[in-house]
Amino acid sequence: MASPLRLSGSITALATPFTAAGEVDLDAWARLLRQQLDGGTQALVVAGSTGEAAALYEVEYDALLRSAVEAAAGRVPVVAGTGLSNTDKTIAQTRRVADLGADAALVVTPPYVRPTQAGLEAHFRAVADDSRIPVLLYNVPGRTGCDMQPATTAALASHPRVCGIKEARNDTERMQQLLPLREDGFVVLSGDDPTAARAMLAGADGVVSVASNVLPRAMRRLCELARKGREREAMALHAELVPCFEFLAVESNPIPVKALLARNGSGRGLRLPLTPLSEEHAEAAEAAAIRIRKLEQECREHLAA
Numbered sequence: 001m002a003s004p005l006r007l008s009g010s011i012t013a014l015a016t017p018f019t020a021a022g023e024v025d026l027d028a029w030a031r032l033l034r035q036q037l038d039g040g041t042q043a044l045v046v047a048g049s050t051g052e053a054a055a056l057y058e059v060e061y062d063a064l065l066r067s068a069v070e071a072a073a074g075r076v077p078v079v080a081g082t083g084l085s086n087t088d089k090t091i092a093q094t095r096r097v098a099d100l101g102a103d104a105a106l107v108v109t110p111p112y113v114r115p116t117q118a119g120l121e122a123h124f125r126a127v128a129d130d131s132r133i134p135v136l137l138y139n140v141p142g143r144t145g146c147d148m149q150p151a152t153t154a155a156l157a158s159h160p161r162v163c164g165i166k167e168a169r170n171d172t173e174r175m176q177q178l179l180p181l182r183e184d185g186f187v188v189l190s191g192d193d194p195t196a197a198r199a200m201l202a203g204a205d206g207v208v209s210v211a212s213n214v215l216p217r218a219m220r221r222l223c224e225l226a227r228k229g230r231e232r233e234a235m236a237l238h239a240e241l242v243p244c245f246e247f248l249a250v251e252s253n254p255i256p257v258k259a260l261l262a263r264n265g266s267g268r269g270l271r272l273p274l275t276p277l278s279e280e281h282a283e284a285a286e287a288a289a290i291r292i293r294k295l296e297q298e299c300r301e302h303l304a305a
Contacts, residue, residue, distance in 0.1 A: 005104055005134045005163050007077060007187055008205040009042035010220040012212040013050040015254045016064065017267025024060045026067060028266045030032045032213070033071040035266075039296075041076065041215025042206070042223075044068055045106055048081040049143060050210050050254045053272040061191045062100060068099035079136060079203060083108030087123045091130045098132045106130060106208075108138040114145050117152045124156050134163035140191060141169065151178040157186045166191040166208045170199070179203045193219075197238040200226035211244060212297070214292050217299035237295055240295060247288040250281050259285050260292065 008059040014036070017028035036044060046068045047061055056064070068078045073256045080097035082105040084090045094105045102237070107127055109120060112118055133289065140148035147169070156162050169190030175195075178188045179202060189206050190199040196207035200223060212219035218241060227232035248256045259277035261267050263285075269276055277285060 005077060005135065006184070006205075007043050007079070007104070007164060007189065007218050010040065010212055010216070011043040011045060011079070011189065011206055011208045011302075012036050012041045012216065012219075013045045013048045013208050013210055014068075015210075015213050015258050015261055015267070016047070016051045016056065017258075017261065018269050018271065020268040021025055021248060022269070022271060024056070024064065025062060025202070025267055029067060031229045032070065032261070032266045033068060033078050036212070036216050037071065037075065039212075041212060041216045042219035042220070043077040043079060044072060044080045045208060046102075048106055048138075048208075049108070049140070050213070050257070052254065052271060052274070053081050055274075062096075062158045065097060065100045065102060075289050077103040079104045079106050081106045081108070082127075083110065083138060085110045087126050090123070090127050094127055094133070094135070094222050094277065102133060104134040104136055106138050106166065108140060109144045109146050111144040117149055120146070120148050121155055125159065128156070128159045129163040129172050131161050133161075135159075135161055136163055136189075137165040139165065139169065140241070143168075150174070150217065153178060154181055157181045157183075160185070163187065164189060164205070168192050170195045170197055171289045172202075175199050175202060175204060193248070194242070197222055199233060201229065211241070212259055213257050214264070215241070215295060217246060218292075218295045220300055221299040240291075243291055244288055244295075247281075247284050250284060251277060253289050256281070256285070256288075260289055263289055 017025040019025045046065050072078050080102040082093040139148040165188030170192040178239045187205040190196040193211045
């Protein structure tokens with residue numbers, strides 16, 4: 001039986017706003033959620049790596065997820081990050097988010113412990129077997145220290161509660177190996193903004209984006225163009241977005257995107273060991289903010305037409 005949830009298009013890996021005192025800023029969070037929904041974002045990811053999940057206390061995590069579910073009100077799916085370094089803990093976290101109303105769980109390959117491919121398959125099967133909600137696999141070797149191979153993904157793709165994969169490797173070969181797995185119950189999503197247009201033009205279903213925190217309309221427009229095969233227009237918009245993508249990579253995610261969000265009143269910093277954007281990048285942040293305002297206005301007009 002295929003999963004009834006089919007994630008696609010522009011999906012935002014939400015940053016978590018904090019106050020100047022370091023507390024979760026639920027007012028700023030509510031504003032960010034409204035901006036995303038108004039901007040055309042097609043699914044919300046709460047407490048992923050961009051959301052600093054590892055720095056959140058359980059009560060904070062729960063409040064963020066409840067708020068997102070309430071704001072979305074069924075209009076778009078809400079996906080909660082539940083992947084941890086241990087299988088039993090991941091299962092417990094996935095049960096919690098199901099109770100809180102999440103539509104799916106984003107489960108990253110277990111960080112730090114570096115399981116074998118057999119271990120990865122067993123881990124994801126155990127999580128999916130127990131889960132009451134669809135499970136989205138997440139491969140991001142640059143952060144976790146392990147790389148789930150396409151053969152392992154293929155072995156998991158037919159599981160009735162595995163709904164797809166977010167693949168954050170940015171090489172063309174990896175995406176080409178995964179795209180044949182696409183079917184009604186399994187989607188392939190890019191997890192890399194700079195190569196998302198290329199992936200969607202090749203057939204990927206969408207992107208789980210960091211950039212869409214500050215560029216919701218532009219990323220929605222990019223997804224629509226690329227998924228419709230309008231290559232010339234998609235790549236022209238991609239070219240306009242490249243300087244923004246480059247800025248978002250000047251320091252570890254989510255440092256740059258949170259610097260931009262702070263300019264819009266959505267939060268005031270990060271939790272250690274993450275630190276605010278270095279002063280040397282202040283000029284680049286201003287240039288990115290100006291470009292973002294221009295692109296968002298242009299894409300607002302396109303989406304309204």
